[in-house]
């Protein structure tokens with residue numbers, strides 16, 4: 302049985318699902334502000350800088366709001382850095398597993414921090430970065446992770462991300478401004494502390510010559526049961542012990558539980574076999590719209606799902622046999638035209654959609670659950686599909 306994720310409906314029970322096109326991603330500004338306020342409290346109490354990880358959420362229409370609270374963006378390459386520069390304010394910190402020569406100059410011109418993944422890349426590009434006044438960093442693999450799924454665990458022996466701590470002695474520390482490590486995925490406080498305990502004896506002595514320390518993303522800070530007080534004490538402590546400016550770069554935590562994906566039932570039927578459950582086809586595709594459902598994999602929580610009722614397998618309109626979102630309970634059988642909504646669909650969704658099989662992309666809307674104002678900020682058409690092909 303797959304784990305169900307995204308169980309907190311926040312204010313989405315109040316949203317009239319028929320007031321929007323289908324399919325449609327809807328972001329609740331109020332929920333987003335709630336998360337931003339938590340992050341702001343951490344910032345203010347600890348003097349930590351918090352960057353928005355664009356890989357998780359790049360909805361630039363909300364950049365002015367996000368920029369009001371956070372200190373900038375973390376990008377993973379040229380396109381995200383350009384998006385950060387164009388729409389967000391604040392600092393831009395770029396880490397890429399490898400920079401291409403022909404892109405590096407532009408990346409370094411846009412970015413404030415440039416973080417390298419290997420000694421090769423550091424040696425190749427560091428002087429260009431320095432000339433462009435970048436603060437230069439290296440990513441370190443702490444070789445400690447409490448993430449069980451290797452796909453989401455960047456801190457193990459087979460990871461291609463980051464140099465090992467015993468390679469730090471081979472770096473010209475005169476040219477190094479900061480150290481970055483990222484080892485968490487949807488985690489609470491203790492794994493961060495445990496990771497730090499593994500590497501602190503190496504990092505603290507080095508930190509005297511450093512300017513900043515970036516603790517990556519994966520901190521589930523805005524989750525209801527996250528121990529924010531422990532994080533605050535920890536951040537104050539390492540800031541004191543290292544003398545460095547501390548950075549966090551959460552993605553998911555910024556928009557956690559602040560978006561849904563609305564869809565419509567297109568058909569519902571039951572094969573003539575006692576063993577077969579009901580099938581519902583929707584205009585939401587797992588493979589095109591919410592690929593993490595298949596990649597992670599997980600079962601997204603459905604708004605207002607009852608505990609008892611008919612078992613219905615919900616799947617998408619593509620021809621992929623595995624384009625299945627999950628099995629859900631329905632009190633009455635879903636009717637054609639009925640609206641449904643999957644919870645917690647803001648992060649790693651819009652940034653990952655694709656046009657496989659010509660399936661239409663969901664529109665994007667911003668809703669304010671406080672005022673009930675809705676703005677549809679993006680719709681996609683046939684031309685968008687055609688423009689990606691040749």
Ligand SMILES: Cc1ncc(COP(=O)(O)O)c(C=O)c1O
Nearest residue numbers: 354357483517518519551552553
């Ligand atoms: C280097 C780095 N920073 C930040 C993030 C953001 O992580 P999350 O969205 O889990 O907070 C990631 C995610 O993979 C990452 O690889």
